[in-house]
Amino acid sequence: MKALTRWLAAAVGMLQPSKPAIPEELWQAAWQRLPFLAGMPTDDASALRAMTEDFLARKVFSGAHGYEPDNLARLTIAIQACLPVLKLGLQAYEGWRGIIVYPGEFVIPRQVVDDDGVQHEYEEDALGEAWDGGPVVLSWFDDPADYDGAHVVIHEFAHKLDQLSGGADGMPPLHAGMSQEEWLRDFDAAYADFCQRVDAEEATLIDPYAAENPAEFFAVCGEVFFTSAQDLKNAYPEIYRHLCDFYKQNPASWSHVTSS
Template sequence: MLELLRRWLGRHRPQIPPETWQRVEARLPFLEFLETHERARLRELATGVLAHKQFHGAHEFALDDDMMLAIALQAALPVYRLGLDAYRGWVGIVVYPGDIVIPRSEVDEAGIVHEFDDEVLGEAWEAGPVLLSWHDDEGRPDGVNVVIHEFAHKLDMANGGADGLPPLPAGMSVEAWARDFGAAYEALCRQVDMGLPTMLDPYAAEHPAEFFAVASEAFFETPQALRAAYPAVYAQLARFFGLDPAANLERRAS
């Protein structure tokens, strides 16, 4: 961890200067939907991420304070309602310079093992670290938020393997969640099979867990589009995350 961040941490959560918050948040324009009290809570959660998680740069990648704070802010969004306890049981965040290449092996129907390199933007390991690729502003893929995606997977894994049904907070119905997400996932799969354009990245059709993670990205990155395409899913995520970005943006525009 960098020396400046060490001084911030001390024995307590980091005391981050206002100008640092402003500089980093300016590079995350999708955070503009936040109301003043929501931004204050997000910052509090982000300092908790910095205090309780261990950041590592892969392949000697040098992380700076702005990078770590940007990751912490985005990681805090999915637990805005749930709190940091939702991320208990693991500590590592490993950041790669650019895309991540992970060796894979698969056995086909004939029993033949195929080995290959899988190039990914991120990966969450159950009870293990979160792997993230870092792209500068020019190299970051449009409409993609790998941090939110992988931390949504972490929430999904909290009750076992990722299946698109994370542990829900009190007052939310498992049956209603399964109904709304199941219907939307099936509709997306039909669109993808027919070669039709989709609001969500077609990768969301790979598995219900990917649908949840991709929908979580869209909830924060393109909330009004997600609400228009999948209103029931949007409503479930608004309750789960404790935020309503689309409504906030509409109030700002009126």
């Protein structure tokens, strides 16, 4: 009986996805590509590393257009993907497995129907796209400067969280104790104000792309929340407060000392 128990335990272990150990040199190389993580509390940085290992074991990366993402690309993407769910858990990303990586920008075919019922087809340059119920599609640049300030991974994984409500509309499923009424009131007001500023061609710290629709506003605000927290807190303090409650993190409180 003991031998059978040991055999079953070993068999179950073989069925579980193994967590790849991340070499320290590779972890540091990826961490250095993400300067906004400098100052993250030590305990959170350790938890992020453990979650990243789990994420890499669960998700399947594939390249496109003849490109195959290397270990640095996969790890850098995985760290950023885990950041929004650090306090929420990887169960938020269940139900899909694929991450498709392009070598730079890619083109997405679009179809729209105008008010007269005429269908128009066009192509749109993109850095990322999150498919509802499907994979996340991302671009990768060897030089971080080529992203021109965009944080596409955080952006697309914010969309994944938004989609948990049944569709990306800027209203993700809220936690117990959070008010949907207050969320909608404050996000609607901030979005209207932001669109007005963009229409007036004001310079904004938030990417003007956030004015596209409420879902993009939520995703872009998520980018800024993690990468330039104080800017979001200054511009829209109520939005910052809601995102603190939603992500269960407070990046504006991080110090400026690297704690990886």
